[in-house]
Each structure stands twice: as C-alpha cells, then as structure tokens.
Amino acid sequence: MQRLVVIGAGMASGRVLETLFETDPDAFAVTLFNAEPRGNYNRIMLSPVLSGEKSFEEIVTHSDDWYGEHKVTCRFGEKVVAIDRARKVVVGEKGEVPYDRLIVATGSVPFIVPVEGRDLDGVITYRDLDDTNRMIEASGRPGSRAVVIGGGLLGLEAAAGLRLRGMEVTVLHLSGHLMDRQLDEAAGYLLRKDLEKRGIAVMTRASTERILGDTRVEAVELADGTRLEADLVVMAVGIRPSVEIARAAGLAVNRAIVVDAQMRTSDPDIYAVGECVEFNGTLFGLVAPLYEQAKVLANCLVGKPGSFSVRELSTKLKVTGCDLFSAGDFSVGEGREEIVLRDPSQGVYRRLVIENDRLVGAVMYGDTGDANWFFDLIRDGAPVAAMRETLIFGQSYQGAAPLDPMAAVAALPDDAEICGCNGVCKSKITGAITSKGLTSLDAVRVHTKASSSCGTCTGLVEQLMALTLGNAFNPQAVKPMCGCTDLGHADVRRLIVAKQLKSIPEVMQELEWKTSCGCAKCRPALNYYLIADWPGEYVDDDQSRFINERVHANIQKDGTYSVVPRMWGGITSAKELRAIADVADKFQIPTVKCTGGQRIDLLGVKKEDLPAVWADLNAAGMVSGAAYGKALRTVKTCVGTDWCRFGTQDSTGLGVRIEKFMWGSWTPAKVKMAVSGCPRNCAEATCKDVGVICTDAGYEIHFAGAAGLDIKGTEVLTQVKTEDEALEMIVALVQLYREQGHYLERIYKWLKRVGMESVRAAVVDDAEKRRFYFERFVKSQETAQRDPWADRASGGVASHEFRPMAEITFKEAAE
Amino acid sequence: MSAIMDPATATTRTFVEATEVWVPKDGRLVWSSGNYGALDAFAAVSEEKSFGKGEGLPGKAWDEARPVVLKAFDGSYFQRAEAARAAGLTSAVAVPVFAGSELKAVVVVLCADDDQRTGAIEVWCEANGLLMLDDGYYGAARHFEWVSQHTHFPPGQGLPGGVWAANAPMLMRDLGSGYRFIRADSAGKAGLTTGLGLPIAVPGRQTYVLTLLSARGTPIARRFELWNARSSRSGAASEAALADGICQREGPLWNDEHERRVAAWQGPIGEVLGTGLPLVKYDTALLTAGYASMVALPIYRDGTLAHVVAWYY
Structure with missing residues (x-):
C-alpha cells in the first residue's frame, strides 16, 4: 500500500479523502497533519456558529470515528516544519513521516492590516474555530463593542453574528460600497440598508489609521481622525495563500503553489489543493472550485482521468434575511447592455448584463428566487435574444408576453391602495375622476390627495387616469432627466x-x-x-x-490644464503676482493670460504638476478660483469710491466681501457676479448672473443676465440701502437658486421657469423667508469653504488622479 | 450538542399538549385540523366549535390581529374552559396567520402546567424601536419569565431582535451564550437551549415576533425545519428549499451543497405551499422521519408566502 501524507485537514483535502476512500479505499495509507487540534469541519459555516444558528458539532465534516474507520493516522495539533523532497519525508513537530505521494493543502492565512496596534490583545482575524470562540467569548461581556475591518463576505457575516450575540458593531470598509468585489453600487446600498436595520453601523471609505490601546484594544482611529471605541477588533480584509512550507521545499510558487490541471506541483509526487494553489494565474477563495480540484486530485491519485478548469462562480451571503446573489462579470463595458428591475417598496434590485446575446453577469438583491436559473444561463452561455423582453422577470415568465402595466393597473381591486402616504385607494381616485370630471394630475391631487406627498405613486395615478379617461387624458409633458429615469x-x-x-x-x-x-x-x-x-x-x-471638477482645473485641447487662482474681487498684489510668475517659471507654463473675470489664467500645466503648482500658489495665500466648476466663479468689480471720481459706493469692498462669503459653494450652473460702483457699470454687472449697481441711494440688485451663447440683460430684483442688506439679498437669491435650479440651468433660465413673482416672494417680500434661505446658505458653507487645491496638494485627497495607478489586490476570504 | 439532538430526550413529554388550526369560513372560524394526543374528549368538543370575530381565544386573535397568550382559562373568554380543565390543559397561545390583510387561519397551541415542564412561548412586540415582551407562557421557568419581562431587544440582537431585523424565521442552537446576557444565563439555568423565532405578519405596521424556546427535558419539538418559499416574486410560490433544520434522530438537516426542495402538494410542506394554510398532522410516521405528529406554519411577508416552519414531535 502506498503512503499518502496530507498537510492540512481543511475542506479541500477533506473532500479529496472522501472521494479517494469512495473510489479505492485501500489504495493508500493516509497520514493527515493539521495545525489545528481537530479534524475537518465545514469552515464556511463558522459564521452561523458565531451567530448561534448552528452548533460546532453540526459543522464537523469528519468525526474521529470517520478517520478511524478509514484508518487515517491523524496528527492533529502538530505543525509541519518542512518537506524533505530528497528523502520524501514530511517533517512534523513530533517527527518525520515518509510519503510516496504528498498533498499540500495548507490553505490560506488571513491578511493582517499593517497598522499600529494590530498586535494588541482583542485584535483578531476570522479564520477558524478558535477565532470564532474568541468572538463568542468577547460578545458575552455586556455592552461590548466590536469593530469589524472589512465589508466583504467574511466581515459582514462576522458583523451579523456578533450583533446577534448582543454586541454593538461597526463595519469599516475601504471602498465606496460593501462587498464591492461581488456587488455593484446599487446592491451594495441595499445590503448596507439591511445591515443598518439590524443595528450594525456601516462606514464606507473608512481607512484604518491605527488601533489604540496599551495592552488591550480600546479604540480604532480612522485616517480622518474619527475614533471608534472597541473591545474587539476583527480583521476580515482578505486572505493570502499559505505557501511557506512549499516555497521552502523548493516547489514552484508564484502568488501561490503552482499546479497543473491534475493539481500536480512542480514535483510530480507532490500535489496541492485548495486556497494555497495557483492555477493558470488564478487563486481560489470560494469553496466550489476547491471541491472540483479535490475531485480531480482524488481521481488522479488512483489513475483516473480528470482535469481541473476555472468556471464561473456565484456569491451568497450567509446572513439570515439578506437575500443577495451575484455571478459572472457585471462590470460596465463597451458592447454590453444591462436590464435593471427595481422595486423600492420591497427592497428588490435585479440587474442582468448581456454581451453578444449572452448573459454574462447578474446581481440580485431582495429577490434571488431565479438565481440558479440565471447562473445556469451564464455558465452555459445560452443565447437570450428570444427571451430578452421577459428575461429580467425570471424563469417562470419565459414564453409569456411582456408585462402590460395598464393591464396590471386595470386588474387591481377597487380597495387596492395607490397612495400609501395618504391612504388613497383605487376606487377613490377613479370615483373622483368620473364624478368630478377631473382631467389633470393636479386636479386629482387636490381632490383626493393621491400623489400629493412623496409622489412615488404618480405613475400609477396617471395610469388610472388614462384607464378612466381614455383619450381624454393628456399626461403632463415632463422631460425626463435622462434615459435612466422617467422623472424630470x-x-x-x-x-x-x-x-x-x-x-x-x-x-x-x-x-x-x-x-x-x-x-x-x-x-x-x-x-x-x-x-x-x-x-x-x-x-x-x-x-x-466631470473631469474638470474632479481635478479642479480646466482640461485644454492638448490634454494640459489651465489653473486660475482666486483673486478676490479682482484685486491682487505684488506678492501674488510674484508667486504666479515663479510658478510659471518653475513649471515652464507656456501661457499666462488675463481672464474676462479679472483673474490670471496659467495655461498649459501638465496634469502631474497640478498638485505642486497648487502647493506653491497655496503657499502664497491663494486658493482655487473654481474656474472649472458649477459654482461661484468671479465677482468682478470696478474700483468704486476708493479710486474713481464717479464711484458712489465701495464696490470693490462689496465684491470682495461677496466673494469671500460665497466662495466654495456649488450651484446648478456657473455663477458669475459683478459689482459696479455707479450706473456707468464698468464691471458690466448687468449681463451677469447676479450683479450690483451701486447708486447714491444704495444698491440695485440685478440678476438673470447672460453674456454667453445667449445674450440677455439682467432683471432688477430690488433695491436696498446698505451693504449688509445687499449681501443678505444676494445670498438668499443664490440659495433659492441652489435649491430650485435644475442641474446646468443658468440663473436666467431658472428665472424664466419659475417666474419673477415667486423669486421676489421668497427673497424680497418676505424677510423671514429671506433670512431662512440666507441661513441655509450659511449652514452649507460650513463644510463647503474648503480649498480643494490644498486638500489635493498635500496628497491626501484623490491623489490617484495625479499619479499612475498602483493596484494591490487581496483575495477575498473563503465564503 | 443542542437539546433537541440529545437522544435522552426522546421519551420525555413535550411542552405543548395540543395544537389546532382554525380557518375562516362564512365569517366564522371553523376547526380545520388538530392534534390532541390522548385528549379525545377535548378534541371532540373542539371539532364541533366555531368562533366569530372576537369570540373565544381564536376569535380574539383574529379580532385583535395579534398573537394572544392566555395563561388561565377559568373566568376568561376561553369558551372550552370546562373541557380544557377536564383534559388538564391550563394555558394557550393563539397565533393569527395573515396574508396581507386577509386572515388565513389561527393556530392555537395548548399547554398543561406542571412543575416539570419547562419551555417558553413568547410574543414580542415593537415599542419605541425596541422589542418588548408582550406576553409569554413559560411553564415552570418562572425565573426566566421574570427576566424576560425585564429584557428588551434592539434590532438585530438576540433571537427576537434577529428575527425582527431579518424578517425571517431563525433557529438558534445556543441561547445560553451572549443572548442578552442575563437572559442567557437564566435560559441556561432553565435548560432552554434551542430557540425558534418567527416573524408574525399582521395588518398594519406593528411588528410581532413569536419565539418558541425548547428545553432539554420537555422539548417543544424534536425536529425543526425552516423552509424558504421565497421563490421569484414574479412567479408563483410553487416550491420551497430547506434553509435550516435539526433533528434529534437525523442530526443537522441543512445541506449547503445540495439544497433539499419540495414542490407544492408534495408531502406536508408541499401541502402548506399549495394551500397557504397551517397544517397539523399526526400518525404520519412515514412522512416525518418517524415522528408521530407535526405542525407546519406558513409565514407570510408582504402578503405572499415567504417561509414554512415545521416542527415534529
């Protein structure tokens, strides 16, 4: 009988032995090493053990009796020190074992985030039963708090389990949405909502700076300075293959132990299986391919044919009540189309990605009933053109006609609730339409209150109107924002x-x-x-x-950028001009030009130079002029009473004051302002978005001018006597525009849409309302007045925009 | 190993003496199915009964649209008090089964007080963002009852909070650890180790969670099954997959590799899928892994059948 030694009693090697004993029980005398003091258990079911929804005994795959029955020599709790390939022996802590064939199934080890405090007591990874028991023990302390670093499968299962055990749990995730490797943004949002409903706090874009504590963990500090108290920190950010033994033995190792399709390593008598292997450049973390590897390897050991290949994988999360599924490749790309189905009331999201008439990816949340069917379509590469119209509804709808929304509305019973906000049923709406002769949506809103609150039932109400009125119904012509929505x-x-x-x-x-x-x-x-x-x-x-707002500079036709520092009210100084000159020399900026907004434009700056250019300009006290943004651009001024013989007010001072008060605020479209010190209007205030004409009597506030593609003189909003009143009026006006304007809609277009009467009613006629808008603007400026150049010049924000991308990837932990 | 898997419990008495299902017919609740064990006289009385809305215990659960715990029959609205007294029954819990606003059935479990029988049937109700104990029947577990009355569960915590947040049934094996601390300690002392938690859907926005906590000595059941019937929302609920389960005779019932499924009308679970009604069966040893009796309860979500929970004894 040949001697087979197995290093590692995990799920992959366990399946090898099962298959081997089923195929040829007497082929090998097996010795099984395991560093853990126990045999094989279903590791991926540890999270239900953590939550209390399974007992450990339930997830034991192979009992002592099983090993005994198959005459396996178990060396549990004993680490393998080395593989001596020359003598064909495995060196364990307690002695050597010779082999004819050897299987390396050393699995993987959790990745430890290399931060200060990672070695503190109470900081653990999540990999085995001992980790699970440590978490269960920690959760037994009343009021204890856990921070889970990593919002992937393993981290979220740990978080849900700890929460169920009674802990206060916060999940930190570096990316913008949870499970970003398996879910798209939309499904990630629903998952987050689901977890938050369980009382789990979720922080995305959260970078761990350090773990605090003397000997035991006390808190986690994030890069933004946030401090989270913690009694337990669970690191679940990924795994890396455990390859040290194999590497030391001289086996071929890249990111993991290199194997062929029969799971043979570079030594023909040594095989590898599981998370420690690399096949055709691919690593493995989910259990399905591990079992496939195991089957191939077991067959290979007894001389049966078999060949491993990489297949499509699917993902499920083992958290009761979180129904999610993803499979295939659901990234956006040329030649791909997507079908999306959302049901907000039920928290349902489905997305299918099709390429060349084949389903290539699927993401589902809240309704995963057809997951297996979609997965089969992806794996089989079946053509889907014939069922394209009904594909998203699932298997049971195939062969059926596409849904007719009108038929569905017609089929609703009379007592079906249409407007949940106001409790309005179908018969009340149809009754009001016929008895009162209502023909417009507004009239239905007035008489029934349906669709008058949140408005999500508007479509249903309109369908009911169409059903009841037939051709007499003319729906309001609302231009949708874009093809992604029917809403304006x-x-x-x-x-x-x-x-x-x-x-x-x-x-x-x-x-x-x-x-x-x-x-x-x-x-x-x-x-x-x-x-x-x-x-x-x-x-x-x-x-x-868009790119200009992302990099805070204007891209030019040759791919370089223009940089415009802010010059408050058009005022500059010798110091600023020297700094600009120095920057132009230092970075060999080819063109320096005065703009129409009384500023200086540095044209031809290379993208990678932008942070350094900004740093130098910042050092001279200058901030971004937002010349690229849908934001306050310039406040152009004349010299006013300071220098001009005709000046009636301090126009320069007011312009500087307005600009310093309002810079940093984002607006629906760009906003240009000007303050002229007298009606001669040297600052050209009467063609600006907002303009002030100073007079002996005070300040005339103008707005809604244009001097671009459209040419339009301003409208006079009102006249005020003091600078303070002028400022309050202008701020309130801009805030009203900020809250009502459609994106890319300039002020003059906004005015045309809403009417002068409504603007005056909100800003001029009612002092309380004016104050309300003023204060809301002030509130928004608390977080808006932050120089984007300074943030980026320090390399702390969006540094990837200005340097070549470096990619470090970690493999997701097994299910 | 959890209590219900302990072979020593195989011959002990169960916590629940009788279970019955009442369904609406012509504006009244009529007897549909039931298992009364040896309590033939009580069974005979029950099978002839019907209840209007608000009448008796089933009618009260219907009228108030919530689970109702009744810990003493004498002098109460319980209409079969005399027969119950003769049968030794002392307490009951009525659970309405609603599909949206439509009452599908009322399930009533009846228990008999004695000094040995320990278990818990609890009704938890949401108040101010927390689950508070609405009422419960605990048998001899008096201390646990007191502790439970002074415990609340935030969303996601413990069996009630977990069921509430997940809006799905859960089967917990380990109530003695971390289970809101003091309650866990008390549960451990009372021998309560296994818990089944069920979301109870009622019309309106109120949240109820029913928990059945099983003790080693007097288990509520010896086999539990949780079936997920949430098939595609756009298709009919024609089949269910076994999501979790544990059995004293067969051990763990779940299988993460090969999902066990049943179709509508296939066996007792399939019958529940087909009818959408709760089911009480007895003398069905061939169907139920050798157990004489079973109860299968449909769990509705948003008006559609989402899960089937079954227990066997």
Whole structure:
C-alpha cells in the first residue's frame, strides 16, 4: 500500500479523502497533519456558529470515528516544519513521516492590516474555530463593542453574528460600497440598508489609521481622525495563500503553489489543493472550485482521468434575511447592455448584463428566487435574444408576453391602495375622476390627495387616469432627466427632500432608476442635488463629476490644464503676482493670460504638476478660483469710491466681501457676479448672473443676465440701502437658486421657469423667508469653504488622479 | 450538542399538549385540523366549535390581529374552559396567520402546567424601536419569565431582535451564550437551549415576533425545519428549499451543497405551499422521519408566502 501524507485537514483535502476512500479505499495509507487540534469541519459555516444558528458539532465534516474507520493516522495539533523532497519525508513537530505521494493543502492565512496596534490583545482575524470562540467569548461581556475591518463576505457575516450575540458593531470598509468585489453600487446600498436595520453601523471609505490601546484594544482611529471605541477588533480584509512550507521545499510558487490541471506541483509526487494553489494565474477563495480540484486530485491519485478548469462562480451571503446573489462579470463595458428591475417598496434590485446575446453577469438583491436559473444561463452561455423582453422577470415568465402595466393597473381591486402616504385607494381616485370630471394630475391631487406627498405613486395615478379617461387624458409633458429615469429634474429634487434620500444609490433605488449606476447626465446632477440638499451629510462623489471638477482645473485641447487662482474681487498684489510668475517659471507654463473675470489664467500645466503648482500658489495665500466648476466663479468689480471720481459706493469692498462669503459653494450652473460702483457699470454687472449697481441711494440688485451663447440683460430684483442688506439679498437669491435650479440651468433660465413673482416672494417680500434661505446658505458653507487645491496638494485627497495607478489586490476570504 | 439532538430526550413529554388550526369560513372560524394526543374528549368538543370575530381565544386573535397568550382559562373568554380543565390543559397561545390583510387561519397551541415542564412561548412586540415582551407562557421557568419581562431587544440582537431585523424565521442552537446576557444565563439555568423565532405578519405596521424556546427535558419539538418559499416574486410560490433544520434522530438537516426542495402538494410542506394554510398532522410516521405528529406554519411577508416552519414531535 502506498503512503499518502496530507498537510492540512481543511475542506479541500477533506473532500479529496472522501472521494479517494469512495473510489479505492485501500489504495493508500493516509497520514493527515493539521495545525489545528481537530479534524475537518465545514469552515464556511463558522459564521452561523458565531451567530448561534448552528452548533460546532453540526459543522464537523469528519468525526474521529470517520478517520478511524478509514484508518487515517491523524496528527492533529502538530505543525509541519518542512518537506524533505530528497528523502520524501514530511517533517512534523513530533517527527518525520515518509510519503510516496504528498498533498499540500495548507490553505490560506488571513491578511493582517499593517497598522499600529494590530498586535494588541482583542485584535483578531476570522479564520477558524478558535477565532470564532474568541468572538463568542468577547460578545458575552455586556455592552461590548466590536469593530469589524472589512465589508466583504467574511466581515459582514462576522458583523451579523456578533450583533446577534448582543454586541454593538461597526463595519469599516475601504471602498465606496460593501462587498464591492461581488456587488455593484446599487446592491451594495441595499445590503448596507439591511445591515443598518439590524443595528450594525456601516462606514464606507473608512481607512484604518491605527488601533489604540496599551495592552488591550480600546479604540480604532480612522485616517480622518474619527475614533471608534472597541473591545474587539476583527480583521476580515482578505486572505493570502499559505505557501511557506512549499516555497521552502523548493516547489514552484508564484502568488501561490503552482499546479497543473491534475493539481500536480512542480514535483510530480507532490500535489496541492485548495486556497494555497495557483492555477493558470488564478487563486481560489470560494469553496466550489476547491471541491472540483479535490475531485480531480482524488481521481488522479488512483489513475483516473480528470482535469481541473476555472468556471464561473456565484456569491451568497450567509446572513439570515439578506437575500443577495451575484455571478459572472457585471462590470460596465463597451458592447454590453444591462436590464435593471427595481422595486423600492420591497427592497428588490435585479440587474442582468448581456454581451453578444449572452448573459454574462447578474446581481440580485431582495429577490434571488431565479438565481440558479440565471447562473445556469451564464455558465452555459445560452443565447437570450428570444427571451430578452421577459428575461429580467425570471424563469417562470419565459414564453409569456411582456408585462402590460395598464393591464396590471386595470386588474387591481377597487380597495387596492395607490397612495400609501395618504391612504388613497383605487376606487377613490377613479370615483373622483368620473364624478368630478377631473382631467389633470393636479386636479386629482387636490381632490383626493393621491400623489400629493412623496409622489412615488404618480405613475400609477396617471395610469388610472388614462384607464378612466381614455383619450381624454393628456399626461403632463415632463422631460425626463435622462434615459435612466422617467422623472424630470423637478420631481427628482422634490423626492430627494421628501423621501430624505441621501446618497446616489439610494436615489436610484428608491426612485426606480432604470439603469444600475446612472449615466453622465444624471450622476453629476444627482451629486449636485444631494450636496445642495444635505450639506455636511452627503459626501461628494468625485466619480460623479466631470473631469474638470474632479481635478479642479480646466482640461485644454492638448490634454494640459489651465489653473486660475482666486483673486478676490479682482484685486491682487505684488506678492501674488510674484508667486504666479515663479510658478510659471518653475513649471515652464507656456501661457499666462488675463481672464474676462479679472483673474490670471496659467495655461498649459501638465496634469502631474497640478498638485505642486497648487502647493506653491497655496503657499502664497491663494486658493482655487473654481474656474472649472458649477459654482461661484468671479465677482468682478470696478474700483468704486476708493479710486474713481464717479464711484458712489465701495464696490470693490462689496465684491470682495461677496466673494469671500460665497466662495466654495456649488450651484446648478456657473455663477458669475459683478459689482459696479455707479450706473456707468464698468464691471458690466448687468449681463451677469447676479450683479450690483451701486447708486447714491444704495444698491440695485440685478440678476438673470447672460453674456454667453445667449445674450440677455439682467432683471432688477430690488433695491436696498446698505451693504449688509445687499449681501443678505444676494445670498438668499443664490440659495433659492441652489435649491430650485435644475442641474446646468443658468440663473436666467431658472428665472424664466419659475417666474419673477415667486423669486421676489421668497427673497424680497418676505424677510423671514429671506433670512431662512440666507441661513441655509450659511449652514452649507460650513463644510463647503474648503480649498480643494490644498486638500489635493498635500496628497491626501484623490491623489490617484495625479499619479499612475498602483493596484494591490487581496483575495477575498473563503465564503 | 443542542437539546433537541440529545437522544435522552426522546421519551420525555413535550411542552405543548395540543395544537389546532382554525380557518375562516362564512365569517366564522371553523376547526380545520388538530392534534390532541390522548385528549379525545377535548378534541371532540373542539371539532364541533366555531368562533366569530372576537369570540373565544381564536376569535380574539383574529379580532385583535395579534398573537394572544392566555395563561388561565377559568373566568376568561376561553369558551372550552370546562373541557380544557377536564383534559388538564391550563394555558394557550393563539397565533393569527395573515396574508396581507386577509386572515388565513389561527393556530392555537395548548399547554398543561406542571412543575416539570419547562419551555417558553413568547410574543414580542415593537415599542419605541425596541422589542418588548408582550406576553409569554413559560411553564415552570418562572425565573426566566421574570427576566424576560425585564429584557428588551434592539434590532438585530438576540433571537427576537434577529428575527425582527431579518424578517425571517431563525433557529438558534445556543441561547445560553451572549443572548442578552442575563437572559442567557437564566435560559441556561432553565435548560432552554434551542430557540425558534418567527416573524408574525399582521395588518398594519406593528411588528410581532413569536419565539418558541425548547428545553432539554420537555422539548417543544424534536425536529425543526425552516423552509424558504421565497421563490421569484414574479412567479408563483410553487416550491420551497430547506434553509435550516435539526433533528434529534437525523442530526443537522441543512445541506449547503445540495439544497433539499419540495414542490407544492408534495408531502406536508408541499401541502402548506399549495394551500397557504397551517397544517397539523399526526400518525404520519412515514412522512416525518418517524415522528408521530407535526405542525407546519406558513409565514407570510408582504402578503405572499415567504417561509414554512415545521416542527415534529
């Protein structure tokens, strides 16, 4: 009988032995080493053990009796020190064992985030039963708090288990959404919502700076200075193959032990299986391919044919009540189309990605009933053109006609609730339409209250009107924001506030976006709306901005950038001019030009030089002029009473004051201002978005001018007597525009849409309202007045934009 | 190993004496199925009964649209008090089964007090963002009852909080550790180790969670199964997959590699899928791994059948 030695009693090697004993029970005398003091158990079910939903005994795969029955010599709790290939022996801590064939199944080890404090007591990884028991023990202390670093599969299962055990749990995740390797942004949002419903705090874009404590963990400090108290820190950021023994033995090792399709290493008598192997450049962390490897290896050992190949994988999360599924490649790319189905009331999201008439990826949340069917379609590469229209609805809908929304509405019973906010049923709406002769949505809103609150039932109400009125119904012509939604800008803005939507994925899910991630039209708009509506709460999404706003400079036709520092009210100094000259020399900037907005433009700056250019300009006291942004650009001034014989007021002073008060604020479109010291209007204030004409009597506030593609003189908003009143009026006006304007809609277009009467009513006629808008602007400026150049010059923010990308990837921990 | 897997418990008495299902018919609740063990006289009385809305225990659960615990029959609205007294039954819990606003059935479990029988049937109700004990029947587990009355669960914590947050049934093996601390300690002392938690859907926004806590000596059941019937929302709920389960005779029932599925009308679980109604069966040893009796309860979510929970004894 040949001698087979196995290093590692994990799931892969366990399956090898099972298959081997089933195929040829007498082929080998087996010796099994395991560093853990126990045999094989179903490691991927440790999270239910942690949560209390399984007992450890239930997940033991091979009992002592099983090993005895198959005459396996178990050397559990004994580490392998070396493999001596020349003598064909495995050297254990307690002695050597000769082999004819050897299987290396050393698995993987958790990746430890290399931060200060990682060795403190109470900082653990999540890999085996001992880790699980440590977590269970920690959770037994009343009021204890856990921080889980890593929002992947393993981290989230740990978090849910610890929460169920009674801990206060915070999950830290470096990326923008949870499980970013397995889910898209939309599904990640629903998962986060689900976890938060369980009382688990989730922090994305959270970078761990250090772990604090003397001997035992006390807190986790993040890069932004946030401190999180912690009694337990669980690191679940990924795994790396355990290859030291193999490498020391001289086996071929890249990122893991290199094997062929029969799981043979570079030594023909030594095999490797599981998470420690690399096949065709691929590493493995999920259990399905490990079992496939095991089957191939067992067959190979007894001379049966078999060949391992990499197949599509699917993902599920073992947290009760979190129904998610993903498979295949669901990245966006040329030649790919997606089908998206969202049901916000049920928390359902489905997305299919199709390429060349084949389903190549699927992401599902909340309704995973058809997951297996979609997975089969992906693996089989079956053509889907014939079922394209109904594919998203799942297997049971194949062969059926596409859903007719009108038929569905017609089929609703009379007592079906249409408007959840106001409790309005179908019969009340249809009854009101017929009895009162209602023909417009507004009239239905007035008489029934349906669709008058959050507005999400508007589509249903309109369908009911169409059903009841037939051709007599003319739906309001609302131009959708883009092809991703049927809603117009006004509805989206209203619903963001009414439904308290505070992130782009949340808006897209709750407002039933038809695409997974939006487009270049809607994402910048949503990003602006959220910034404007939730100052201090919403985190600006750089990826939802166009290149100029992302790099805070204007891209030129040759790929270089122009840099315009702010010059308050058009005033500069010798020091600033010297700094600009020095920057131009130092970075060999070819063109220095005066702009129409009384500033200096440095043209031809290389992208990689931008942070250094900004650093030098910052050092001279200058900040970004936002010449690239949908934001306050310039406040142009004349010299006013300081120098001009005709000046009636300190126009320069007011211009500087306005600019210093309002810089940094984002607006629907660019905002240019000017202050002229007399009606001669040298600052050309009457063609600006907001202009002030100073007079002997005070200040004439103008707005809604244009001098670009459209030429338009300003409208006079009002006249005030003092500089303070002028400032308050202008700020309130801009804030009103910020809250009502559609993205890319200049002030003059906004005025045309909303009417002078409504603007005056809010800003001029009602002092309380004016103050309200003024104060809301002030509030938003608390977080807005931060120089983007300074942030980026230090290398702390968005540094990837200005340097070649370096990619470090870790393999996700096994299920 | 959990209590229900302990072979020593095979011959002990169970915590619940009788289980019955009442379904609406012509505006009244009529007897549909039931298992009364040897309590034939009580069974005979029950099978002839019907209840209007608000009448008796089933009618009260229907009327109030919530689970109702009744710990003493004498002098109460319980209409079969005399027969119950004769049968030795002392307490009952009625659980309404709603699909949206439609009442599908009322399940009533009846228990008999004595000094030995320990277990817990609890109703938890949301108040101010926490789950508080609405009422419960504990048998001889008096200290545990007191502790439970003074415990609350935030979302996601413990069996009640976990069920509430997940909106799905859960089967916990380990109530004696970390289970809101003091309650865990008390549960351990009372021998309560295994817990089944069920979300109880009722019309409106109120949240109820029903927990059945099983003790080693007097288990509520010897086999538990949790079936996930949440098939595609756009298709019919025609089959279910076994999500979790444990059995005194067969050990763990779950299989993470090969999902066990049943189709509508296939066996007792399939019958629940097909009818959408709770089911009580007895003398079904061939169907139920040798157990004489079973209860299968449909769990609805948003008006559709989402899970089937079954227990066998």
